[in-house]
Amino acid sequence: DIVMTQSPATLSVSPGERATLSCRASQTISNFLAWYQQKPGQAPRLLISGASTRATGVPARFRGSGSGTEFTLSISSLQSEDFAIYYCQQYNNWPLTFGGGTKVEIK
């Protein structure tokens, strides 16, 4: 199975600042990577697929990048609604696997 490792586990950021989240795959997955956002009490929401393509309605301040084994989700100028847990997911191989998540909290 492909192991997805996210770092850091928790990121403390002030509103208006930039957040950079990392996701590493245990083997190359090309650009077969998605990012999700989950807020308390809610189901996850798709943000990005294909490592860098934003889903419908996702603000431009969310930017995904990377390929191979190293991926990044950047959130420029954090808004109050962006404080949440973010998960990456690979779909290069079965079983589909998720990272452990990064919690973005208010500093």
Place this chain on the structure above:
Amino acid sequence: EVHLENSGGGLVQPGGSLRLSCVASGFTFDDHALHWVRQVPGKGLQWVAGITWNGGVEGYADSVKGRFSISRDNANNSLHLQMNSLASEDTALYYCVKDRYASDFKWFDSWGQGTLVTVSS
């Protein structure tokens, strides 16, 4: 608007069985693969099982293979997960999830609200 209505969760004893269901609306049901993804409260996400648009291909996580069975009824826009030989490790919130594609397992573009399964004596 896509809507995935989960049901069937509850409390079950170890070794017992449960059948989860999901009724979908707001999209062309047989244009998409579907999945079950679970989450232990306060923990991360785990893909459990997936099925292609016509039921031709099924996939399972190793932890549930041989115990869980995914199925779909395209005539009634419904997805099911038959869970047998349940163990405490299966306790989680189970989400019905829509794949972007029909014939392969890719990413999840819509999620249901989840149904809680608790395995306990």
